[in-house]
Amino acid sequence: MMKVLDKENWNRKEHFEFFSQCNEPFFGITVEVDVTKAYQLCKANDWSFFLYYHFLSTQAVNEVPAFRYRIKGDNVVVFDQIHTTTTLLREDKTFMFSYMPYTQSFEEFVAAAAKEKERAQNSTGLGMNEHTARLDTIHYSAIPWINFKGLTHARNFDWADSHPKISFGKLGKNERQIKMPVAIFVHHGLMDAYHVSQYIDGFQDLLQR
Numbered sequence: 001m002m003k004v005l006d007k008e009n010w011n012r013k014e015h016f017e018f019f020s021q022c023n024e025p026f027f028g029i030t031v032e033v034d035v036t037k038a039y040q041l042c043k044a045n046d047w048s049f050f051l052y053y054h055f056l057s058t059q060a061v062n063e064v065p066a067f068r069y070r071i072k073g074d075n076v077v078v079f080d081q082i083h084t085t086t087t088l089l090r091e092d093k094t095f096m097f098s099y100m101p102y103t104q105s106f107e108e109f110v111a112a113a114a115k116e117k118e119r120a121q122n123s124t125g126l127g128m129n130e131h132t133a134r135l136d137t138i139h140y141s142a143i144p145w146i147n148f149k150g151l152t153h154a155r156n157f158d159w160a161d162s163h164p165k166i167s168f169g170k171l172g173k174n175e176r177q178i179k180m181p182v183a184i185f186v187h188h189g190l191m192d193a194y195h196v197s198q199y200i201d202g203f204q205d206l207l208q209r
Contacts, residue, residue: 002136005069005076012192016076019189023157026165028185029196030150035171036178038207048110053180053207054140055109057166058084058102060202061138066191067199070135071162076190079136084109086140088120096120096127099137139165147172151183162187 007013019025035053042049061067061082068079084100098116103109120127131137143151147170155161169181182203184196 001080002077005078007076010076015192016189019187020071022188024155025187025189026153026155026161026185027188027193028151028183029193029200030148030181030183031200032172032179032181033200033204033207034177035180035207036176037209039171039178047106048113050142050144051110051113052106053168054084054086054100055106056206057140057168057203058082058138059104060199060206061164061166062102063202064195064198066195067138067164067186068136069162069190071160071187071190072135077135081136083134083137084140085132085134085137087142088117089142090120094124096123096125097132098127099129099131099134135163137163139163141165141167143167143169144171146170148181148183153185162190 007016010016035049038052038056039049041047042052065078068082070077070079081102083102084098086098086100087095088098089095096116096119098113098120100109100112100116103112148167151167153165164187165185167183169183172179172181182200184199186196
């Protein structure tokens, strides 16, 4: 479900109008999160760490209202729930865009991911469909080969994109901690760095439970 935001009474109305005029309204922040406990939990339970951090990230996303805002035509809409789209790697090293619906159950998330993994291995190309194109999704990507410090995205400026984009990088390990780089790109008309910090803090908290 979604509702139209009352822009006239929105405290960020001028911010939205200002940044929506930019040729590139997105801004990016790259951080490292401590994944030590989450990684150890996955190893102990034979869980996919890839799926677990996507699951936790989506939980954190849904707790920040600004991450559920999207631009639809002339309106800003607010969704009740945001779902997962992420890249799945095939054996030939091409990737497919996948879709996993929001759930509070990790087991259900894993089951949905298994169907998408099967679809990836039995197909070619990007795998885009009506689900991956949904407005109520967040665009994830995984880059497990690179412990990046920054990241950019390919963008079509003729397309009015407002999906947040979050990328996860290669784990960095030492004797005490395991850290993972996370790059977050968001539409500045819909949120500011404060809202990104809410997501980062929420994601970090979930990773450490």
